[in-house]
Amino acid sequence: MIELCAITKSFAVGLPYQLTAVRDVSLVIEQGQFVVIKGPSGSGKTTLLTLIGCMARPTSGRIMLRGLPHPGLPGSADSAEVEITSLPERFLTAIRRATFGFIFQHFNLVRGITVLENVMLPAYPTGEPYELFRSRALQLLELFSISRHAATPVDRLSGGETQRVAIARALINNPKVIIADEPTAHLDSGLSSEFMEILSTFQAQGKTVLIASHDPLVYESSIPDMVVQMRDGAITGITRQQ
C-alpha cells in the first residue's frame, strides 16, 4: 500500500518565482490497484508520480509504503511500514530500484546500445549475476514479441517497438509498482489500447499500476480501478470503478 499524507511539493522555495506543483495531496493506493491520475498540463501529475516513485522528496507531508520491498533499511522487514520522505538518497535509490518500474513519456531509452542492453540497464548495478538478469531480459523480450530485435540498436525501432522495450525495461527488476508518465502521448489509438491491455495483465499479476495521463483513451478506459482528477496541484475528484 502507498499512502500519501498532506503532500506538498514546491520549487524555488523562498524565491519570488516559487512554484507549488502539488498542494496538500492525501491519497491511499492499495496494492494491485490500477490508478490513473488525470488532469491538464501543469496540474502536478508528473510531480506526484516522482514523489511516489522516490525520485524527489516532498516539501511537506509524508509518504508511507506498506508491504513493499525496501532493501537496505536496517532492521525492517519488507512487510513493515516505511516512511520514505526522510530517507537519504542511497535508501531512496534502493527502494526505487527494487519497488518501482518506470515508463517515461519519451520512453528515455539510451540511444546507440541494443534493445537487450537497454532492457538490462536497471539491473547492472544491482550486483545480480549477469546471466540471471540477461535471461530474464530475453524472456521479457519474448513476452513482448520483440526478441528478434534483441541485438538491434534502439534507434532503429518503430514507435510501438520502442514502447515495448520501455515496458520490458520497467519490468526487469520485477517491481511491485509500475509508474508510467503520459505513456500514450506519442502513440496512435491502436498502440495506446495495446499498451493499456499490457498494463492490465500486470495488474492481474498483482502489481500496482500508476499512470499519469490526460489522454481520454487512458482515463475513460474500463481498465483503471480509480481515476484521480488533479488541477493546479490539488486533487479535485476521485472516481472509483467497479
Add this chain to the structure above:
Amino acid sequence: MSGLLARHRNIIDFALSSLLRRKAKNISLLAVYTLIVIIIASCMLFINALKQEAAAVLKDAPDMVVQKMVAGRHDLMPVSRGEVIGGITGVRGVTARLWGYYYDAVTRANYTLTVSDGGQPAPGSIYIGSAIARLTGFSQGDLMPLRTYKGESKLLQVVRVLPAEAEIVSADLIVLSEKDFRELFNFPAGFATDLAVSAGNPLELATIAAKIVHQFPDTRPIMKSEMLRTYDSIFDWRGGMIVVMFAVAVLAFIIFAWDKASGLSAEERREIGILKSIGWETADVLLLKFWEGAIISLTAFLCGATVAYCHVFFFSASLFEHALKGWAVLYPQFRLAPSINAYQLTILFFLTVVPYTAATIIPSWRSATVDPDSSMR
C-alpha cells in the same frame, strides 16, 4: 563479495558497450592519448637509458687521469713523471695515454684519435668508428688519408671497423699506432696526452691525488667520480633537450584532460539522468564513468608504453635524433640497452592514467548529483 564483483563486472560490461557506440570519437581520443603517452614514455625511457649508457661507458675508465697544465690549459705530459707517480704508495699502475682530435675538412667532422693501451693496430693501419665508416664510405681494407701537421697526406689502411655497440662513444673514434700518432701530430717522444692512474684502494684516491699535486704542482688529477659527474651532466644536457619535449607533451596532456573535464555533452547529461531515474545511484554513475575513463587511459598507457619501449630500444629513438645529433656531423646510430624501471612506470602511470580518469569523473559527478526526476521533464 560476489555481488560486489558482479556489480563491477556488469558496470564494466556496460562501460565497454557505452564506449563502443561512440567508436569514431573514442578511437580518435585513444589515438591522441596514446601519442601523448608515447612521447612522455619515450622521454622517460630515453633519459634513463642514456644515463645507464654513460655509467656503462665509464665502468672501465681509469680511477684517475693526471694532466699537465700550462697557464690553465692542458699541456703535454712528460712520460717520465709516470715513473715518479707509480712510486707513490697506493698506486697500482700508471699508463701514459696518447689521444687527440682531428678535423676532417672534407667531411667537416671532428674525429677522436687515440692510441689504445692494448691491442693497438700495427703502424700504417687503423681502426675506425662505425659512424666514420658511414660518413666517409671507407671500409675494411681501404686506405684512408689523414693530413699530417705538415699538411701532407698520410695513407693509413683501415683494418677494422669498430662494432656498433656503444656507438655513442666509439662513433667518431680512430684507433692508430703510437708511431703513426706521433708522426701525424709531430707529437714529441717522451710525452703523452695524460697519465691514467689506477689505485689498489679507491678510498686512497684523494690522498694519492694530493700527493701528485704536491709532487707536481703544475698537474691536475681528475678522478673517475668527477668524470662520472661530467658525463652525467653531458647526458643530462642531452636529457635536458628531451625534458623540453617532455614538458610540451605533459602540457598537451593537461590541455587534453582539461578539455575532457570542462564538461559533458547534452547527450551524456541526458543519459546520466536516465540512469538515475531507472535506479542507478550517484555512486553507480560515477563507477561507470570511472571505468570508461580507466578503460581509455589504461589502454592508452599500455599501448603508449609498449610503443615507446620499441621506439627507444628497437628503433634507436628515431624521434629524438635531433637531440642526439646536436654536437657533431657524426651521427651515432646506436641501440640503447633495453631496461625497464618500475619507478618510472609508476610515475608514468600517475602522470597519465590518474589525471585523465579524475578528469572523466569530475564533470560526471556534477551531472550525477542532479535529482533523478529531471529526466521525467
